Amino acid sequence: RMGMQTGQGKTWTARRVGALRTVHKIHGYRSAExxxxxxxxxxxxxxxxxxxxxxxxxxxxxxxxxxQVVPDAPHQIRAADLEKDEVTQFPRHRGPCRIKMESQKSLFPGI
Structure with a gap:
């Protein structure tokens, strides 16, 4: 997982991570709770x-x-932070700037 290898040079799998956490009593991500x-x-x-x-x-x-626990790990977001004014007031959508030109011909003139 995330490009890291085990001590034996193997790749991390979900099963290996889970086993390691169980053996060492390491909790998962906070959001997993x-x-x-x-x-x-x-x-x-x-x-x-x-x-x-x-x-x-x-x-x-x-x-x-x-x-984040380490760089590139999943983001853990505090639910209370979603209520902040900066977050709720952030512009929801900034679509592409489209200018309709009258001289532009339609690809589908019958529609």
Whole structure:
């Protein structure tokens, strides 16, 4: 997983990660606990009513704070952060700028 190898040079699989966590009593991601305090990126997108891409943009622009265990690990998003004004007031959609030109011919003139 994430390009890392085990001590024996093998790739990490979900089964190997799960076994290691069980043996060493390591909890999974906070969002895996499903107590509502921490969310995955997908869960945050659903709660906000936007796409996952939009949530990534909020994160990239520093509007929505997240935590990651290591770089490239899944984002852990605090549910309370979704209620912040900066997040709720962030523009929902900036579509492409389309200018209708009267001289432009239609590809489908009968429609």
């Amino acid at each position: 499903k107590n509502g305090e921490w969310l995955t990126l997908t869960e945050a997108a659903k709660k906000l009513g936007v796409s996952a891409h939009r949530v990534r943009r909020l994160i990239k622009e520093g509007v929505l704070p997240t935590e």
